[in-house]
Amino acid sequence: MTLSVSTGQAVDLRVQPVDEVLDRVQRSLQVGLLPDTMVRKRRSVGARTDRDTWVRIERRLLDKISDQGWNGTESAARLKGIAQPEWHGCVVWAAPDGPVMWRADETELLPGAPVGNAILSEAPELPDDWWGALNTSLDALAAQSTRRVATPDTETVTQALVTESVRGVFSGDFDTTIEQWVPAHADLNWANMTAPAFSLFDWEDWGNAPLGLDSASLWASSLAVPALADRVWHERRSDFESRDGKVMTLFACSKILGPYAHPEDPRLEPARRIAEQVIKELQAG
The missing domain is CATH 3.90.1200 (Aminoglycoside 3'-phosphotransferase; Chain: A, domain 2)
Known part of the structure; x- marks a missing residue:
């Protein structure tokens, strides 16, 4: 599938094709996403990787990104005393054909x-x-x-x-x-x-x-x-x-x-x- 989901309109990633997005994430993070582990939600897609980590990909309209940015998972990595997955890295890019940004964060696997x-x-x-x-x-x-x-x-x-x-x-x-x-x-x-x-x-x-x-x-x-x-x-x-x-x-x-x-x-x-x-x-x- 090659249909783009990068328009400025609201989309549902549970039904929209995301092959191009997944390919870009895999190239950027140099990781393979395991298709049979894919979890698709309205605004995000997640999957296990071939190096036993988890990647969560989110699509967000520019007007939903505040001045503080949208690096919540990354910035939460500095918090102390909280049981959460360790953050490894990310890739962020602007959609070429609409007021939209994509972000993929790689973290350790969940313990359950x-x-x-x-x-x-x-x-x-x-x-x-x-x-x-x-x-x-x-x-x-x-x-x-x-x-x-x-x-x-x-x-x-x-x-x-x-x-x-x-x-x-x-x-x-x-x-x-x-x-x-x-x-x-x-x-x-x-x-x-x-x-x-x-x-x-x-x-x-x-x-x-x-x-x-x-x-x-x-x-x-x-x-x-x-x-x-x-x-x-x-x-x-x-x-x-x-x-x-x-x-x-x-x-x-x-x-x-x-x-x-x-x-x-x-x-x-x-x-x-x-x-x-x-x-x-x-x-x-």
Whole structure:
């Protein structure tokens, strides 16, 4: 296949041919990608290599690349105390026929398979030491410093974005002002962590974000399994009980209950119920 996917329009790499892109990555990194290991997502393609590493290739529109660039995986390599794949190198290039850039990052192989899809419908079996490793990594991340700003869903997180997202779904007299901004992964869900050995990957969007963003994101992706959502809340209790964590809970719920809500999403009812309770807590001060 020779059809280009480098136009400025939105494309879905799960269905678009990417042979030219794969060929370029293999030449640039001097590595062979193993076709039977290919994982194709909407904006990215990944594969194991013939030297026992992993390559993740992403396509991003120029207007989705902020001033800080989009070297999240590369810059995350300097973070300390976090279980993540070691970064080896990358190749980046501009598409010749559209406002698009491509990036391929090579990392060590993951120590296990992803826990599941981004949103789970049944509880995974995770030992206590897995949860311990999750807490250690998230706490270590939040304690570090960076000039990067998180870009969840490729959108730069700002106070204005938080307020707009929350107010667009929830009414009531409560303050959405964020008090503490800390480094966050910004795409924390069950598809970006491994088990039984814990490792956190896909660092493209990490950066400073409101305290509690990661915990709320993981909790929201667990709501279809009440016991799992409860475990996330228990493990990250200090985040959820903070004022910023409550605002982030509403922020996460707004993504479930907002204009793109699916009527059959099993998370709708628990998200509404929890949001009502959190709003009462915020109003009570």
